[in-house]
Amino acid sequence: MNLARFPRRRYTKGYTPLEKLTRLSEELAGPNIYIKRDDMLGLTGGGNKTRKLEFLVADALSRRADTLITYGGTQSNHCRLTAAAAAREGLRCRLILEEVVPGAHSPRATGNYLLYHLLGVEKITIVPKDSDDNAELQKAAEQAAAEGCKPYVIVLGGSNPIGATGYVACAEEIQSQLFDMGLNMDYVITPSGSAGTQAGLIAGFWGNNSDISVVGINVSRDKAAQQEKCYKLLQATAEHLGLKGEVPRSRIECNGDYFGPGYFIPTPEMIRAVKRLAATEGILLDPVYTGKAMAGLLDLIRKGRFKKGENVLFLHTGGAPATYFFADTFFR
Numbered sequence: 001m002n003l004a005r006f007p008r009r010r011y012t013k014g015y016t017p018l019e020k021l022t023r024l025s026e027e028l029a030g031p032n033i034y035i036k037r038d039d040m041l042g043l044t045g046g047g048n049k050t051r052k053l054e055f056l057v058a059d060a061l062s063r064r065a066d067t068l069i070t071y072g073g074t075q076s077n078h079c080r081l082t083a084a085a086a087a088r089e090g091l092r093c094r095l096i097l098e099e100v101v102p103g104a105h106s107p108r109a110t111g112n113y114l115l116y117h118l119l120g121v122e123k124i125t126i127v128p129k130d131s132d133d134n135a136e137l138q139k140a141a142e143q144a145a146a147e148g149c150k151p152y153v154i155v156l157g158g159s160n161p162i163g164a165t166g167y168v169a170c171a172e173e174i175q176s177q178l179f180d181m182g183l184n185m186d187y188v189i190t191p192s193g194s195a196g197t198q199a200g201l202i203a204g205f206w207g208n209n210s211d212i213s214v215v216g217i218n219v220s221r222d223k224a225a226q227q228e229k230c231y232k233l234l235q236a237t238a239e240h241l242g243l244k245g246e247v248p249r250s251r252i253e254c255n256g257d258y259f260g261p262g263y264f265i266p267t268p269e270m271i272r273a274v275k276r277l278a279a280t281e282g283i284l285l286d287p288v289y290t291g292k293a294m295a296g297l298l299d300l301i302r303k304g305r306f307k308k309g310e311n312v313l314f315l316h317t318g319g320a321p322a323t324y325f326f327a328d329t330f331f332r
């Protein structure tokens, strides 16, 4: 695929590491488990939004915008990285933050919320749980324009076809690394939220004629709803890329068994998975996304979904800065 025709800013030097989790693989005696370290991407604290923002911010700059506006939870990694990209580019940044757990937000919160302040965000608006994100973004953009700014709106999670292109590029990066390593991967496992990561990966593998399967572990929605969300974004992304042929709905697999009572709410399995990865591999996962996705992978291995001799790649999408906000959850 020729992705060079899309404007892109670079926030990471080279590729992120793709390494084997040797000790975990030995302990489980199942498939060979590898990890793609997208927690080591550039911008403050790394994580998957950095790849999406390379294309989104390039688009904003090509439109001569001077203010990035986006939406997320009070502990949003996406908002943290949007603020970091704005700082890097000399743009202004405004955030609309949804109170994911009513009453739980404090104006002295740590984690990502602290970082918004350090990163020079010029305006933060807190809105109640289940607000209409697109309506709030529209309102904020109109207000910014009325104040003389040139706003560029980035949707929740950066998950539109431009943002998802970051994960099309990641699929190509993974294939290039696997080829260099002489390694044939069977599966990529990723957390799935606003679905740009999963849809981008599927578009990338499909568009490159690769049969690597992508398994999404949902962090907020049941299987049917997440698959539909992913399918719509995959269609739009395929169109953006100019891919021909029927978009393969059959390649979309979203597992709704591991997000527990809801988005952002810790589960005992997540806590065990975060502790296990830290203690066996020295790798820090996060409570909201990768901890739940790893809990899913561990359970699926236990159930025999991935077999001895197969190769699975866990995509570490980042999120560690939010972990410090959850100190009480882990000390309990």
Ligand SMILES: *Cc1c(COP(=O)(O)O)cnc(C)c1O
Binding pocket: 047, 048, 049, 077, 078, 157, 159, 191, 192, 193, 194, 195, 196, 197, 198, 286, 289, 290, 317, 318, 319, 320
């Ligand atoms: C946003 C996010 C995800 C989910 O990615 P989507 O593209 O929204 O599905 C996973 N992990 C982390 C750490 C994130 O911040």
